[in-house]
Each structure stands twice: as C-alpha cells, then as structure tokens.
Amino acid sequence: MGEKYLSEVIEEHKEEIIGKTDFKDYWDYIHYTETKLYDSTKENENNLILITAGVGAGKNTWIQKCLTKELHGFEKILFITSRKLIKEQMLKDINFSNEYIVCKNYGLNYVITHHSLKEFFRSPEALEKLNELGFRYIVIDEVHSLIADAGYTDTAFYLYSLLQYYHAHGIKIICLSATTKNVLPFFEHFKNFKHFDFTDECKNVKPKSIKVISKAKAFQLLSQANSENKMIYMANSVTDICNSYYKKLTKDFNVDTSSIGIIISDSRCKTEKSNTKNDKLKLCLNNMPFLVDYIVKQETLPENINIVLATSRIREGINIKDDNITAMFCEAHDIIDIAQFSGRYRGNLETLYIIHDTKAHYRKEDIENLELEYNFLSSFELVNINIYSSILLYKATGIKTPYLNDKNYNYYNSSITSLPTDLLEEKISFLETGNKSEKQILDFDQKYYLKAFNNFQKYIQQKYPLLEYNIILQKYELYLAKYYYIKEEYNNYINYKKDPVTYLKGIFQIDNIELDNSIDKITSEIKEENKKIILSYLQNNNYLNTILSREKQNDILFDIQTLPDIYLKQNYSTLGILLKAHNIKTQRKGSNKDGNIIILTN
Known part of the structure; x- marks a missing residue:
C-alpha cells in the first residue's frame, strides 16, 4: 500500500488524464478548443478516464484543489455523485453549488446526485438546459454505483446514458472509485477509454x-x-x-x-x-x-x-x-x-x-430467469417492443422514431391504421354525442394513444425488469447495469x-x-430449520425416492449449500455427508463404484 495522495501521483499522467493544460495564454486555449472540434486526428484522444484509487486517497480533494485550477473562462465541472452525503461534503467548497441558476449566473461548478440527474432526461429540452452550463469536465464520483445501485433504482441507467451522451460529444469524462473491478466490463464498450490504477501508489484505508x-x-x-x-x-x-x-x-x-x-x-x-x-x-x-x-x-x-x-x-x-x-x-x-x-x-x-x-438477495432460479429474460430480449423481443412503442408514439404525437422507417412503416401499416376494439367502441360513443370537428376527432385519437403509450410503458417495465425507456432516444434499452449487478x-x-x-x-x-x-455453533433449532429447507428443496425438485447419479448429487450439493435461507457451519464434501448431518436417510443403489443413491422420505 502506498503513502501518496491522488494529487501527487496524477501529476505524472496529468495531460493524459485532464488534457492539454500548458497554454501560452487564453487565446491559445480558445484556438485549441475550437480546432479540436474539427480535427479528426483528435479522435484517438482519451476522453473517458477511469481512475482507481483507494479509500482515503483524496479523490475529492484532488477535484476541489487541483482540477478546478485547469478551468478557463466560463468553463465548469459537472460533479455527479450517487450519494446525498457526498454532495453535502462537496458543497462545503464555495466553488461548487447544487443550484442550477447560481451555477449559470455565477460560474460555479455544478454538483448533482443521480436522482436529480434523472430530471434532465425528462425531455431533449431539459438535457439541452444542462449543456448550457458549458462543462469542460464531467466527473463521476464513486462510479462503481453504475453497478452497485442498479439493483434498487433506475438512476444508474440515466447516469450511464449521460456518460454515453457526453462521450459521444467529446467532453472529457473522469470517473473515480476505490472499487472499479465490477464496472470495467462497461468501459470496455467505449472507444478511447483509459484506466489508471493507482491502488498500490496511493493511500488506502484498511482494517487491521x-x-x-x-x-x-x-x-x-x-x-x-x-x-x-x-x-x-x-x-x-x-x-x-x-x-x-x-x-x-x-x-x-x-x-x-x-x-x-x-x-x-x-x-x-x-x-x-x-x-x-x-x-x-x-x-x-x-x-x-x-x-x-x-x-x-x-x-x-x-x-x-x-x-x-x-x-x-x-x-x-x-x-x-x-x-x-x-x-x-x-x-x-x-x-x-x-x-x-x-x-x-x-x-x-x-x-x-x-x-x-x-x-442472499438472489437464488439460483433468479439467475436462470435473468439469463432467459436477457437472451429473449436481446435476440428479438426488444426490437418488437420498440416497434410497437413507436407505433403508439407516432399515433399520439406524430413523431417517427428510427424503428418506423419506410420498410417497417409499410410492413406494419395495418397496425398503424387499424383501430383497437376498445378505441373503436369509445370513438363510436364519442361521435354519437354530436358533430365533431376534425381537430376534435384528432385530439380524441391522440389522447387515447398517449394513454396507451404510457400504459404500455408501465406494462413493459413491470413485465421486463431489465428494460428502461430512454426518453432522449425514444426507445427501450436493456438496463445492462442491473443485469451485471444481479x-x-x-x-x-x-x-x-x-x-x-x-x-x-x-x-x-x-x-x-x-x-x-x-x-460453528449450530443450535438444534437452526439444524431443524436447515432440515426443513433441505427437504423442501428436494421435494420441490422431485429428488426424493429417485435414483441420483454421483454427478447429479454434486449438483444438488452445490444448490443446497448456496440456498439463501440455509445456515451451514461448513462446506460438505459430499451430498451424503450433508444429508446424514441433518438426519436425512439415504440408500445406496447399485455398486459402490457407481455411487448412485436414493434419498428416502422420513
């Protein structure tokens, strides 16, 4: 474990991490930023940086004391954190604010939590509002939350979407964490991504x-x-x-x-x-x-x-x-x-x-169902969902998504032009109440389809927990972070x-x-509870009173020892030993060489 702070070790890689900083004057900087937008040779520049540094390495201190000094003119830092408590820590610094108007009018750096970030994804206009602040750096603190928070909130989905957005626009993104192993698969999807692991060089708080x-x-x-x-x-x-x-x-x-x-x-x-x-x-x-x-x-x-x-x-x-x-x-x-x-x-x-x-939070069958859902959606169902959602959106607003190209539009023309049964009945009742203008009829249809669009979204996200709707791109996407998290x-x-x-x-x-x-102290009550759990598992899977091969026994042993509700004092080497320890009888079937057994009902 090293004894340096992040601000010390980063100096050796400063330009790679934060970009060019040795400008002759302000106009030299302006020339650099303008030419960068049109210079194709800049495509290989590392716009996405992942920094691993241990707990206590001074990551936030580096942002406040060092990174802020690299700003020019009205440039700002967008500091994103998963925790309200970290936000409060950052707001102790007078150069940071969580008030949008204050940042815009007084040039302060913007501090925002994942939860608040979600509000900027309500519409393209809301996202453009965020862009008006003119960020030079996007700093994502505790970036492991991309995975760690995905199990119980959709805010990590919006963080990932924002990361994709700013990366595509060439804005420097600096991600920080003490634990980055779980998020590395995400970063592999991006071009121009570079990882700096300073774990061995920096301070790292550990228990004795x-x-x-x-x-x-x-x-x-x-x-x-x-x-x-x-x-x-x-x-x-x-x-x-x-x-x-x-x-x-x-x-x-x-x-x-x-x-x-x-x-x-x-x-x-x-x-x-x-x-x-x-x-x-x-x-x-x-x-x-x-x-x-x-x-x-x-x-x-x-x-x-x-x-x-x-x-x-x-x-x-x-x-x-x-x-x-x-x-x-x-x-x-x-x-x-x-x-x-x-x-x-x-x-x-x-x-x-x-x-x-x-x-445990998850059982083996949860993982099996997760894989089924992921494979089903990624193979073809996600496309179908987006096409149907696009049809509803088009009928409600007139907006055409890429899923309604000419080919798809013609193919699904009957779905686009036909009226659902419930709408047909409602429309007949509506028209029977008196003469209606074309605008009134159009408004009636659009109101129906907007409701259908919103109801479909609720239905899909309840049926498929791995899906989230990207309002900016107007399509459903796999919430990969949740998949990896589980x-x-x-x-x-x-x-x-x-x-x-x-x-x-x-x-x-x-x-x-x-x-x-x-x-190691297993009480008789715990042992009896274990026995009930084991027997319930064996019965539910039809493993009682049937011949089990040695290979099958190993599978069953693994399953039992990883059941979330069971508390075992040790890992057992064979299924027979585990069952005997819990007074569950077995009978050998065939020769000892075969190793087959039958688990008997007591």
Missing part, C-alpha cells in the same frame, strides 16, 4: 484485522459499546434495523436508547416513523437529520452516540475520524459494500467484523460461502483474517 462472526456474537459485542469503544453496524435491511435490531439492543441487552443512532434513507425514515408505535424508536428516527449533519460536518460521532445502525447509505460520503471507534460490523458480502463501508472510518480500525449468517451479487455470495477467508483476502490483501468459533 477481519473476523467472520455470527449475528448473535455481533450483538453481544455491540451491547458492550461505550464512549471509549464506539461501534458502527451496516445492515442489509431497514426493516431489520427498525423492527428487530433496535429492539434487540434496547430490550434484550438493556442498551440506553439515547446512545443509539440510525442512518437510513430519508424516504424510509419517513415511512418507518409513520408506521412505528415505539416512541423511543420514533425519537431516534427524528434525530437522524441531526446525526447525519453532525457526522458530515464534524467527521466524528456525537458524544452521546455509541452505536450507529445504518444501511448502505453510510457506505459512501461519510468520513469518520474518531479515535475511539473500535469495531465495525458488515452484513453485506458484496465486494463494493464491504470495501466502501470499511473505508468510512479513516482511523486505524482494529477489527472489521463480517456477519456470516446473512441471507449476477455479480449472486456470484459474490457464492464465492464468499465457498471460502470466506480467501474471498476477504482477495478484497483487502491482508492476512489477518479469521473465522470466529461462533459460526
């Missing part, structure tokens, strides 16, 4: 040690938190935090309610406050804005807060520099979540605890389950990783 423990052990440790030993717990679920964990700490372990802070999304906070009947939990949620604001500004936890229960909202945008945080707990098994969360504490964290007994999330979980220590070493490149003996 990692311990894999059970959830039960984690709460025993959490209950011991005090002003000298503060702790942060990142959970996978808001529901778990509010309905289980808060209650467990305050009721089962008698933790003082005033010493617990909660950080979740603003929208979920509002929902949980309205739903809960626990007055102390409601008070804790009411205090959340103060807690977040305090941490962002002071970069420490408030004196009275010893435990923070948080979702992935805390994963980015918060830097905590207390010298009394002794433990952090992470339920996630995803590479990005673990690395980003552990980096929130900029001190020398003694131990990062990984919670072993958490459930597969990556599942693969990470499987790889973790196979060998937690090797998996975690691959993330942090440290040797001090151990499995706590708490994960």
Whole structure:
C-alpha cells in the first residue's frame, strides 16, 4: 500500500488524464478548443478516464484543489455523485453549488446526485438546459454505483446514458472509485477509454484485522459499546434495523436508547416513523437529520452516540475520524459494500467484523430467469417492443422514431391504421354525442394513444425488469447495469460461502483474517430449520425416492449449500455427508463404484 495522495501521483499522467493544460495564454486555449472540434486526428484522444484509487486517497480533494485550477473562462465541472452525503461534503467548497441558476449566473461548478440527474432526461429540452452550463469536465464520483445501485433504482441507467451522451460529444469524462473491478466490463464498450490504477501508489484505508462472526456474537459485542469503544453496524435491511435490531439492543441487552443512532434513507425514515408505535424508536428516527449533519460536518460521532445502525447509505460520503471507534460490523458480502463501508472510518480500525449468517438477495432460479429474460430480449423481443412503442408514439404525437422507417412503416401499416376494439367502441360513443370537428376527432385519437403509450410503458417495465425507456432516444434499452449487478451479487455470495477467508483476502490483501468459533455453533433449532429447507428443496425438485447419479448429487450439493435461507457451519464434501448431518436417510443403489443413491422420505 502506498503513502501518496491522488494529487501527487496524477501529476505524472496529468495531460493524459485532464488534457492539454500548458497554454501560452487564453487565446491559445480558445484556438485549441475550437480546432479540436474539427480535427479528426483528435479522435484517438482519451476522453473517458477511469481512475482507481483507494479509500482515503483524496479523490475529492484532488477535484476541489487541483482540477478546478485547469478551468478557463466560463468553463465548469459537472460533479455527479450517487450519494446525498457526498454532495453535502462537496458543497462545503464555495466553488461548487447544487443550484442550477447560481451555477449559470455565477460560474460555479455544478454538483448533482443521480436522482436529480434523472430530471434532465425528462425531455431533449431539459438535457439541452444542462449543456448550457458549458462543462469542460464531467466527473463521476464513486462510479462503481453504475453497478452497485442498479439493483434498487433506475438512476444508474440515466447516469450511464449521460456518460454515453457526453462521450459521444467529446467532453472529457473522469470517473473515480476505490472499487472499479465490477464496472470495467462497461468501459470496455467505449472507444478511447483509459484506466489508471493507482491502488498500490496511493493511500488506502484498511482494517487491521477481519473476523467472520455470527449475528448473535455481533450483538453481544455491540451491547458492550461505550464512549471509549464506539461501534458502527451496516445492515442489509431497514426493516431489520427498525423492527428487530433496535429492539434487540434496547430490550434484550438493556442498551440506553439515547446512545443509539440510525442512518437510513430519508424516504424510509419517513415511512418507518409513520408506521412505528415505539416512541423511543420514533425519537431516534427524528434525530437522524441531526446525526447525519453532525457526522458530515464534524467527521466524528456525537458524544452521546455509541452505536450507529445504518444501511448502505453510510457506505459512501461519510468520513469518520474518531479515535475511539473500535469495531465495525458488515452484513453485506458484496465486494463494493464491504470495501466502501470499511473505508468510512479513516482511523486505524482494529477489527472489521463480517456477519456470516446473512441471507442472499438472489437464488439460483433468479439467475436462470435473468439469463432467459436477457437472451429473449436481446435476440428479438426488444426490437418488437420498440416497434410497437413507436407505433403508439407516432399515433399520439406524430413523431417517427428510427424503428418506423419506410420498410417497417409499410410492413406494419395495418397496425398503424387499424383501430383497437376498445378505441373503436369509445370513438363510436364519442361521435354519437354530436358533430365533431376534425381537430376534435384528432385530439380524441391522440389522447387515447398517449394513454396507451404510457400504459404500455408501465406494462413493459413491470413485465421486463431489465428494460428502461430512454426518453432522449425514444426507445427501450436493456438496463445492462442491473443485469451485471444481479449476477455479480449472486456470484459474490457464492464465492464468499465457498471460502470466506480467501474471498476477504482477495478484497483487502491482508492476512489477518479469521473465522470466529461462533459460526460453528449450530443450535438444534437452526439444524431443524436447515432440515426443513433441505427437504423442501428436494421435494420441490422431485429428488426424493429417485435414483441420483454421483454427478447429479454434486449438483444438488452445490444448490443446497448456496440456498439463501440455509445456515451451514461448513462446506460438505459430499451430498451424503450433508444429508446424514441433518438426519436425512439415504440408500445406496447399485455398486459402490457407481455411487448412485436414493434419498428416502422420513
């Protein structure tokens, strides 16, 4: 691990990363930018840059202190982040604003979140409004969110669309992250893309040690938190935090309610406050804005807060520099979540605890269905969807998309000119009410088709979660980030389950990783629950009372050991050993050499 900050190592590659900067004067710069627009030899210039630098390398500091100095005249930086908390950090700098009019009138750099970015994709006019600010650099912070956020929001789709748009227009785009492995496949699709990996040269915040423990052990440790030993717990679920964990700490372990802070999304906070009947939990949620604001500004936890229960909202945008945080707990098994969360504490964290007994978000059948949907859409169905959508759009607005070229228009002429049954009935009733002008009839038709267009969009996006509608290009596109996210999330979980220590070493490149003996303690209740899960799986797949080959047994073993709801203390070498451990009887069929067995119903 290096000891340099990003601003130091970037100097060696400055022109490659940010472009030419050694202009004689302002007019030399103007001449350069104008000729660049018409000079075909500039096509090979690296307009898309991906920078990998560890947590704590000073990525945002480089933007504020160094990149801003390369601007000329009314040029600006568009700084895009996935987290509101990072936005608040950037707005501490007087050269940055999140107010569009202020940036336009006073030449400040524009800070925007993914959620706000979506508003500029409502129409071509809205996107042109963004362009009027005159950006020289587009900076995408925490670019791993292209993948990491795709599982629960469509905002990453618009970020990817914006990236494509500015790349096509030759604007310099600089993407930053400490964890870029998952987004590299995306960047391979672009021309003139260059990756600078400064991980080994720059500072990189890492825990001193990692311990894999059970959830039960984690709460025993959490209950011991005090002003000298503060702790942060990142959970996978808001529901778990509010309905289980808060209650467990305050009721089962008698933790003082005033010493617990909660950080979740603003929208979920509002929902949980309205739903809960626990007055102390409601008070804790009411205090959340103060807690977040305090941490962002002071970069420490408030004196009275010893435990923070948080979702992935805390994963980015918060830097905590207390010298009394002794433990952090992470339920996630995803590479990005673990690395980003552990980096929130900029001190020398003694131990990062990984919670072993958490459930997977996706099952094997989810991945199989995902592949079916992806292959079906990409082969031909997406084209059909866009043609039908284009017909509705044309009838509603008169706009012709590229999908309604002369050939397609003639081929689908009957679909374009015919009236659906429901419209025909409505139109007859409409015309029977009295004489109607051509304009009234046209307005009636257009109103119907606009409604049909919008309803079709809702239907398609509900039926095919991998599709998003690009308003600027007026077509449906595969949300590739979601596709990669789901597969990556599942693969990470499987790889973790196979060998937690090797998996975690691959993330942090440290040797001090151990499995706590708490994960080996399987209670009789857990064992009985495992048995129910296994039998349910075997029954649902018709594996009971049937001859199973050795090859099939291996497939079944893999499936069982990666079931999201099961908690096993070890990986079993054979299906027979696993079944015996859970008191499920088998019978050998044929010779020992064949290895065939029958799983018996008890």
